Amino acid sequence: MRVARGLLIAAGLGLLGYGAFLVLTEIAPSRWLGIVVWVGAAILLHDGVLAPIVVAVGLGAERVRDRFGRRGVAVAQGALLVGAILTAITVPALVASTLGNPNPTILVGSYGLALAIVWTVVLWVAALALRTSRTLVRRAERATRTK
Amino acid sequence: MAGFTERASARIAERLEPLMGGARDAASDPPVKSARTTVVIGRLLGIAFLTCFATGLYSHLLQDPLPWLPMPARPVELYRVTQGLHVISGTAAVPLLLAKLWTVYPRLFEWPPVRSVAHALERASIAVLVGVSLVEVTIGLLNLVQWYVFPFSFRTTHFALAWVLIGALAVHLGVKLPVIVRVWRRRPDDPPDAAGRTLTRRGFVGAVGAAAASAVLLTAGQTVPALAPFNALAPRRMGVGPQGLPINRTAAQAGVTDTAVAPDWVLTVATPSGSRDFTLDDLHALPQAEAVLPIACVEGWSQSATWRGVRMVDLLAAAGAAGPTAPLRIESLQERGAFARTEMPPQYATDPLTLVALELNGGTLHVDHGYPARVIAPGRPGVMQTKWLRRIEVTA
Numbered sequence: 001m002r003v004a005r006g007l008l009i010a011a012g013l014g015l016l017g018y019g020a021f022l023v024l025t026e027i028a029p030s031r032w033l034g035i036v037v038w039v040g041a042a043i044l045l046h047d048g049v050l051a052p053i054v055v056a057v058g059l060g061a062e063r064v065r066d067r068f069g070r071r072g073v074a075v076a077q078g079a080l081l082v083g084a085i086l087t088a089i090t091v092p093a094l095v096a097s098t099l100g101n102p103n104p105t106i107l108v109g110s111y112g113l114a115l116a117i118v119w120t121v122v123l124w125v126a127a128l129a130l131r132t133s134r135t136l137v138r139r140a141e142r143a144t145r146t147k
Numbered sequence: 148m149a150g151f152t153e154r155a156s157a158r159i160a161e162r163l164e165p166l167m168g169g170a171r172d173a174a175s176d177p178p179v180k181s182a183r184t185t186v187v188i189g190r191l192l193g194i195a196f197l198t199c200f201a202t203g204l205y206s207h208l209l210q211d212p213l214p215w216l217p218m219p220a221r222p223v224e225l226y227r228v229t230q231g232l233h234v235i236s237g238t239a240a241v242p243l244l245l246a247k248l249w250t251v252y253p254r255l256f257e258w259p260p261v262r263s264v265a266h267a268l269e270r271a272s273i274a275v276l277v278g279v280s281l282v283e284v285t286i287g288l289l290n291l292v293q294w295y296v297f298p299f300s301f302r303t304t305h306f307a308l309a310w311v312l313i314g315a316l317a318v319h320l321g322v323k324l325p326v327i328v329r330v331w332r333r334r335p336d337d338p339p340d341a342a343g344r345t346l347t348r349r350g351f352v353g354a355v356g357a358a359a360a361s362a363v364l365l366t367a368g369q370t371v372p373a374l375a376p377f378n379a380l381a382p383r384r385m386g387v388g389p390q391g392l393p394i395n396r397t398a399a400q401a402g403v404t405d406t407a408v409a410p411d412w413v414l415t416v417a418t419p420s421g422s423r424d425f426t427l428d429d430l431h432a433l434p435q436a437e438a439v440l441p442i443a444c445v446e447g448w449s450q451s452a453t454w455r456g457v458r459m460v461d462l463l464a465a466a467g468a469a470g471p472t473a474p475l476r477i478e479s480l481q482e483r484g485a486f487a488r489t490e491m492p493p494q495y496a497t498d499p500l501t502l503v504a505l506e507l508n509g510g511t512l513h514v515d516h517g518y519p520a521r522v523i524a525p526g527r528p529g530v531m532q533t534k535w536l537r538r539i540e541v542t543a
Contacts, residue, residue: 008321016314
């Protein structure tokens with residue numbers, strides 16, 4: 001374990017060093033600040049905006065868990081996750097196609113329409129899961145009451 | 148003065164500690180956000196990143212070859228596969244990276260934030276790993292759609308940061324190895340599935356898998372013919388372009404709309420013993436050959452096509468320079484751009500499948516595909532398949 005850890009850390013530092021060397025030798029110094037700003041902004045946007053939103057959604061899901069049933073809420077969350085990821089990978093194409101490109105063979109999809117369809121499916125799956133699960137919860141509640 | 152700073156920092160810590168504790172409690176979700184989930188997702192993310200790194204390195208080696216390392220020309224679809232994999236695993240890395248970060252997010256609020264010098268260094272290396280990973284994936288996606296909003300060059304930055312990422316990843320694995328090994332030696336009190344706040348551990352991994360699979364399914368059709376019917380979200384589409392083939396750069400973008408169709412166009416082949424100009428009629432008069440070869444772009448899209456023209460070996464022989472032993476220098480009519488001049492190592496120049504193509508899919512080459520003549524060779528990135536040829540120089 002000690003040897004493996006030492007090797008991994010030493011190799012990692014070597015690779016990191018080579019990467020830093022490439023940044024310093026292959027990239028003009030005028031570009032360094034832009035790279036640092038992008039890396040810093042990526043951390044801030046993730047840790048300060050994106051992750052808190054996801055945590056908030058999770059807390060909201062927990063609040064309605066007992067009313068709608070654990071299963072339904074979990075499926076709805078999964079569907080939301082798929083929708084969010086597909087949106088994230090399509091936003092660049094969506095924005096870039098509004099900016100225009102002199103090459104007619106790039107950005108040939110209808111990305112707005114595609115995302116609309118994705119979200120229709122995602123929301124339909126989530127709604128169906130929540131409804132089914134809510135019905136099961138109600139039935140169980142009634143069964144305990146009449147017992 | 149020292150007493151004042153001490154008291155002030157104690158006051159700040161007093162206020163911050165419960166805040167950080169509250170954030171950690173809100174963000175935590177054991178056993179879903181646990182070392183075990185992190186190891187499971189991290190392993191998949193590690194595979195995706197290593198695939199991206201290896202295929203990216205291969206792509207850079209093809210574009211900037213090392214003199215002592217000959218690159219393979221077979222199988223002809225090799226680059227199509229490696230670069231397709233590069234973009235596909237980069238796309239799959241989006242949900243995997245976000246999921247990986249989600250499982251460790253509560254640790255951001257650990258208290259005290261720094262325990263020792265070693266701990267400070269470890270947290271700094273994680274900041275580098277997280278920031279660079281997010282930037283690599285983001286600028287990769289932006290490059291696919293040619294949206295250059297970032298204030299630096301894509302190619303050099305994506306390459307340099309890839310080394311930083313893999314290095315920081317190896318350091319991270321070294322630091323966390325005891326945790327990983329503990330998860331691998333499954334404790335009996337750690338069942339494979341367990342419920343968290345709402346999702347179970349398997350439910351979470353399944354949802355992330357579904358997100359990664361749907362992202363790949365809806366984009367990989369620009370590379371994988373079998374998935375073409377599902378291609379709804381990728382920037383390119385198979386069959387869409389002049390002569391049914393996409394293009395990376397149009398004649399107008401390259402500034403060759405006039406020079407490419409000039410009636411006095413000739414292809415100059417310069418050899419150590421002299422030089423010969425070939426008109427388009429001269430090229431048509433040479434023996435013609437056909438090859439089925441893919442155009443495989445660095446941006447990950449690819450498509451196979453049928454090319455017809457003069458074999459490079461036949462052209463060089465006609466110019467009196469059979470069997471080159473040094474890279475050919477190939478020039479385009481295109482004046483600007485990093486790939487206006489390219490080099491072709493001898494193993495490609497002497498390959499019987501390498502053509503100076505005059506026709507594509509049964510018709511005269513469209514000007515956006517490189518009319519009057521272009522290079523097409525097996526196993527090379529699209530940017531090296533020089534269009535609008537002007538001059539080929541044999542140095543040895």
